Amino acid sequence: MDSEQILKLYDWDDGICFRHRGRDEVPTTLVWTVRPAAGGIKDVRACEECVLIMEDTRRRAAERMGTNYEPGHVAETSQ
Numbered sequence: 001m002d003s004e005q006i007l008k009l010y011d012w013d014d015g016i017c018f019r020h021r022g023r024d025e026v027p028t029t030l031v032w033t034v035r036p037a038a039g040g041i042k043d044v045r046a047c048e049e050c051v052l053i054m055e056d057t058r059r060r061a062a063e064r065m066g067t068n069y070e071p072g073h074v075a076e077t078s079q
């Protein structure tokens with residue numbers, strides 16, 4: 001599966017990437033939500049570049065552990 005196919009597995013909306021806070025709004029996807037000590041819920045969003053890095057990390061981890069890698073589930077494993 002190539003990068004474009006992986007990115008199509010996610011829903012994209014303009015926002016600020018959690019690793020690129022200095023940048024303007026770019027297409028981002030919701031990767032997880034955090035509950036800050038101060039209360040409330042905060043959305044954590046990642047840009048295409050970061051999602052692909054996370055997918056690559058997951059793929060290598062799956063290979064190491066001999067498990068199946070299935071793209072599209074960054075949100076479930078990155079907490």
Ligand SMILES: [Zn+2]
Nearest residue numbers: 017020047050
């Ligand atoms: Zn990013």
